[in-house]
Amino acid sequence: MAISKEEVLYIDNYLKFLGIKYLDVRLEILDHLASEFESTEKQINLGDFLRTKRPFVKNYENQWQKAKHWGHQKALIKRILGYFYKPNQLFIPICIGIFLGFNTTLLPKSLIAISFFISLIVPQCIHFYVYYKPVGIYKNIQSAKYILSIMALPSIFMYLMGIMAPIVKESPTVFYAYWFFAMVFNIAGLQEVMILKRQIVKTYNKLISN
Amino acid sequence: MKKEYIKHLCIRKLCILGVRKLNYLRIMGNSKLFKGSLNTIILKMLEEEGKMYGYEITQKVKELTKGELNITEGALYPALHKLEAEGLLDVEVAKVDNRLRKYYKLTEQGEKETVNRLAELEDFIRSMQQLVNPDWSIQ
Numbered sequence: 001m002a003i004s005k006e007e008v009l010y011i012d013n014y015l016k017f018l019g020i021k022y023l024d025v026r027l028e029i030l031d032h033l034a035s036e037f038e039s040t041e042k043q044i045n046l047g048d049f050l051r052t053k054r055p056f057v058k059n060y061e062n063q064w065q066k067a068k069h070w071g072h073q074k075a076l077i078k079r080i081l082g083y084f085y086k087p088n089q090l091f092i093p094i095c096i097g098i099f100l101g102f103n104t105t106l107l108p109k110s111l112i113a114i115s116f117f118i119s120l121i122v123p124q125c126i127h128f129y130v131y132y133k134p135v136g137i138y139k140n141i142q143s144a145k146y147i148l149s150i151m152a153l154p155s156i157f158m159y160l161m162g163i164m165a166p167i168v169k170e171s172p173t174v175f176y177a178y179w180f181f182a183m184v185f186n187i188a189g190l191q192e193v194m195i196l197k198r199q200i201v202k203t204y205n206k207l208i209s210n
Numbered sequence: 211m212k213k214e215y216i217k218h219l220c221i222r223k224l225c226i227l228g229v230r231k232l233n234y235l236r237i238m239g240n241s242k243l244f245k246g247s248l249n250t251i252i253l254k255m256l257e258e259e260g261k262m263y264g265y266e267i268t269q270k271v272k273e274l275t276k277g278e279l280n281i282t283e284g285a286l287y288p289a290l291h292k293l294e295a296e297g298l299l300d301v302e303v304a305k306v307d308n309r310l311r312k313y314y315k316l317t318e319q320g321e322k323e324t325v326n327r328l329a330e331l332e333d334f335i336r337s338m339q340q341l342v343n344p345d346w347s348i349q
Contacts, residue, residue, distance in 0.1 A: 070295075
């Protein structure tokens with residue numbers, strides 16, 4: 001028996017009541033509950049049915065976050081490793097190496113420090129811009145939150161600078177190695193962010209404009 | 211007479227409970243065995259059907275295994291989301307009846323991964339059969 005528009009609205013309100021705020025999360029739970037309710041052969045009240053599904057709804061968002069978070073972190077690590085063994089991606093570490101070489105040979109020490117900070121700050125600024133544009137994306141879509149979590153690991157290089165400063169000042173080799181890996185992580189992070197953003201816009205374009 | 215009747219009722223009740231317990235254990239045991247293969251099962255379903263939504267996957271698996279394997283929503287969705295985040299599944303949202311539905315389908319990478327995982331599973335089954343019952347093993 002097909003579910004009516006009013007019943008769909010009832011499920012939607014129930015999910016809102018349980019704190020399921022984001023549209024991309026709500027639409028899947030709603031469809032699952034509606035499909036299961038439609039296929040039940042017994043005559044059952046929708047409210048009673050929804051009460052039996054409360055643990056599933058409550059756990060759904062947590063499980064979603066856990067699965068997605070680790071999935072994206074795994075993808076980021078895979079991408080970073082890919083830079084060093086995939087022939088078509090080897091040009092990225094090579095380009096970073098050339099950039100660092102250019103900095104060492106051509107720039108004075110004061111400009112090297114500025115160049116270092118710019119190379120770490122710019123990717124962070126870009127990912128914030130990607131996250132907040134368009135507005136609907138972070139307001140309605142839970143998946144967009146992972147744009148921020150993907151860049152959490154690369155941003156560590158910026159935050160660790162305070163601790164690393166004494167070591168880095170003493171040894172230029174450590175400094176350039178630190179800079180190299182910071183750039184590798186940031187570029188890989190940005191690539192993952194762009195892929196995720198493209199996917200979100202393609203999949204949820206109807207929801208973003210809501 | 212009354213005593214015997216009560217005794218008979220008690221035995222009957224115990225038998226029913228016993229059968230229920232055995233069934234429960236059988237299903238639980240199977241679930242544990244199936245759990246490690248859940249991702250492969252999902253990938254295989256999607257390879258065969260093209261695109262599917264969550265509830266459809268649970269029903270299809272139930273139908274194919276004649277009710278032996280019941281994938282709960284609590285196990286299915288985390289697996290689907292993990293596969294999606296790993297880039298093995300692509301998502302499509304479509305309007306069906308009076309609501310939106312999320313369909314999952316394999317990406318190019320997902321298609322390659324399905325072939326690998328099925329081969330791994332086949333090897334595992336072959337090894338298990340050789341261990342458990344060498345006479346029945348697949349040649």
